[in-house]
Amino acid sequence: QSALTQPPSASGSPGQSVTISCTGTSSDVGGYNYVSWYQQHPGKAPKLMIYEVSKRPSGVPDRFSGSKSGNTASLTVSGLQAEDEADYYCCSYAGSNNLNYVFGTGTKVTVL
Amino acid sequence: EVQLVESGGDLVQPGGSLRLSCAASGFTFSDYWMHWVRQPPGKGLMWISRLNVEGTGTYYADSVKGRFTISRDNAKNTVYLQMNSLRAEDTAVYYCTRGWSEGFDLWGQGTTVTVSS
Numbered sequence: 001q002s003a004l005t006q007p008p009s010a011s012g013s014p015g016q017s018v019t020i021s022c023t024g025t026s027s028d029v030g031g032y033n034y035v036s037w038y039q040q041h042p043g044k045a046p047k048l049m050i051y052e053v054s055k056r057p058s059g060v061p062d063r064f065s066g067s068k069s070g071n072t073a074s075l076t077v078s079g080l081q082a083e084d085e086a087d088y089y090c091c092s093y094a095g096s097n098n099l100n101y102v103f104g105t106g107t108k109v110t111v112l
Numbered sequence: 113e114v115q116l117v118e119s120g121g122d123l124v125q126p127g128g129s130l131r132l133s134c135a136a137s138g139f140t141f142s143d144y145w146m147h148w149v150r151q152p153p154g155k156g157l158m159w160i161s162r163l164n165v166e167g168t169g170t171y172y173a174d175s176v177k178g179r180f181t182i183s184r185d186n187a188k189n190t191v192y193l194q195m196n197s198l199r200a201e202d203t204a205v206y207y208c209t210r211g212w213s214e215g216f217d218l219w220g221q222g223t224t225v226t227v228s229s
Contacts (some may be wrong), residue, residue, distance in 0.1 A: 003156065025150040032214070033213035034213070034215070036215030036216070038157070038216075040157075045219040045220065045221055046149075046157065046207070046216075046219055047219070048212070048215055048216060048217045048218075050214065051213050051214075051215040051217070052213055052214075052215070055213075057217060074122060074177070076144055089156060089157050091157070091159075091215065091216075093214040096171060099173075100159060100162065100171050100173065101147075101159035101162075101214075102159070103156055103158060103159065104156070105156055106157075108154040108162075
C-alpha cells in the first residue's frame with residue numbers, strides 16, 4: 001500500500017506562508033476530488049483542516065487553504081503562527097475496490 | 113459533547129487477539145460511516161478499515177484483511193475492531209474516526225496496541 005509523497009519538512013517565520021505538496025497518482029489524488037489534510041501535534045490525535053481538496057471545516061482559520069492540480073494536492077498555511085508548528089498529513093480517497101484511502105508520508109512544519 | 117473514546121489497547125503476544133472499542137457520544141452515531149486508522153510509533157497514519165451505517169458493508173486494508181474485523185452496535189453507539197493473529201508490525205496507536213465526505217472529521221484520543229513477546 002503506497003503512501004502519497006510529501007516533503008519531510010517545511011518551515012517559515014511567523015507571518016510568512018508555507019506550502020506543502022502531496023503527490024499521488026491518477027488512482028487516488030488525480031482521480032477524485034476527495035483530498036483531505038490533517039494537523040497533528042505531538043501526542044495528540046489528528047485534526048481535520050481541509051476536506052474535498054479546498055473546503056474548510058467550521059472553526060478552521062482561513063489561513064489554511066487547499067488546492068489540487070493533476071496528481072498533486074497542496075496545503076498552504078498563510079500568516080504562520082507558533083501554534084501551526086505540527087505534523088501535517090494529506091489523505092486521498094482511492095476507490096472502494098482498491099486502496100480505499102491512502103495517507104501521505106507526513107510533513108513536519110517548523111515555525112522559525 | 114461530541115466525542116469518540118477508544119478503549120481496549122494492551123500488550124499482547126504475537127499470534128494473540130485483542131478487541132478495541134470506540135464509544136461515540138454527542139451525535140447521531142447511526143448516520144455515519146466509521147473508520148479505524150493506526151499510527152505505528154514515530155511513523156505516519158494508515159487507514160485500516162471502514163464500516164457503513166448499517167454495519168453490513170466492511171472494507172479493509174490489505175495488510176489486515178482476513179485478520180481484523182470491524183463491526184458496530186448502533187444501539188450502543190459503539191464501533192469495534194476485532195484483531196486476530198497479531199504481528200509485531202501491528203504495534204501502533206489505533207484511532208477511531210468518523211467519516212465525513214471521504215475524509216475523517218472527528219477522531220478519538222487513540223488506544224495503544226503493543227505486540228511483543
